[in-house]
Amino acid sequence: MESHSGWSENFASSDKPYSGNGLEAVLCCPACRAGGLESLAEGLRCPGCGMLFPRIGETPILVPDAEHHCASVERMQKENPAWYTAEQDPEETSPWRHHLKKRRLYVTGVIRRHLERLGLERAERLLDLGCGDGTNLRWLSAFGRDIHGSDYNPLRLARAERRLPSAKFFLADILRYPVQPDSYDIVFCNHVIEHVPDDLGVLQTIRRILKPGGLAILGTPNEGAWWWQWAYRRAPETLRQTDHVHFYTARIIEAKMLKSSLDVTEIKHLGWGPPDWALDGRIRRYKLVDDGFALFGRVFLPHQASSLYLIATKGKPDA
Known part of the structure; x- marks a missing residue:
């Protein structure tokens, strides 16, 4: 997932069935706001509007158009790599x-x-909103039982997952x-x-x-x-x-x-x-x-x- 191109090729790339990673308790559909997202092999499905949200590995991509979002981030990475990929x-x-x-x-x-x-x-549930590469989650994780991190950049989320595999991540x-x-x-x-x-x-x-x-x-x-x-x-x-x-x-x-x-x-x-x-x-x-x-x-x-x-x-x- 460290590659800067072809993000859509990595959707649902894990060989094992998707568990949802326990995030369903707090997540909802970004399109219709319905809760109770259903875990499927490909990702998460909204019971309200039927929209399917793919995943990259164990990270759900919770935006209405995952391919468009990842393509936009890829363009930003090419235009300003020092800022978006370093x-x-x-x-x-x-x-x-x-x-x-x-x-x-x-x-x-x-x-x-x-x-x-x-x-x-400890708090029951803690979120790093805009977690980037996960540098702050390394010490924030001491203060919550259930640690979540989100970001808009799939490259940074991949790094965060490697730094803190015990946390739960989603793109949003x-x-x-x-x-x-x-x-x-x-x-x-x-x-x-x-x-x-x-x-x-x-x-x-x-x-x-x-x-x-x-x-x-x-x-x-x-x-x-x-x-x-x-x-x-x-x-x-x-x-x-x-x-x-x-x-x-x-x-x-x-x-x-x-x-x-x-x-x-x-x-x-x-x-x-x-x-x-x-x-x-x-x-x-x-x-x-x-x-x-x-x-x-x-x-x-x-x-x-x-x-x-x-x-x-x-x-x-x-x-």
Whole structure:
């Protein structure tokens, strides 16, 4: 499945009968929203509209037109291979490994406190929404009994499956998300929303699939801050190397979360560096430098961090 072409040739490619992987408890049809998807050898079938969703190995492709979706992703991979096919560095090898460790420690602290308040050791069901290569699922998996990951890119899902074979994966469009309401105790959505034009749609999906009283953790770059806007003005070609369509500040993304009826309980600014993309990656690989920028930033530039985390919950059940 590492090949970048001919995805449709891999549909239903497993020699063994498809078990559904236990995902049927939460999945629904992205076309008609019917639950109770039926496991067949070829994949999953909707009992409502009869649509058949193929699979690649054990990963169901839960979009209305699987061949069109995979062909679209293949085109994006050819146009920008560095962005859509390059391996996502795990924390240990990333130039920003010290910053990534700070993010991980913050998020795990939030999850532990949430579970302690509920008197639980683990959540029943946890989702990494936009899991990419699965780098975050390696440590998120300690906090849930049933671990799920979804992404739109079949190449990245294949890598995630290899990194964490105990988790359950499915391919989906976040705006036509094939999950029933109130399904997850914890939803982690990390550096995804800035890529999606309909960001309110992303937030509404998070709220819909989150259980009442559940924990939503949203991470995004703080690129609307003047410090990082300055970095873009100094190197405008950087914009062409990403597909970011939103540039948030804490105030902007919080307002959108509130508009989507997510109750924001905490906002965290994390990570500071020089307003120069190339220099940032070169010098923050050193712990002393990363710690020094963090100390300086917290005191003198508290709202100009490179990353934002917003913690939210869902109040009343959906009608």
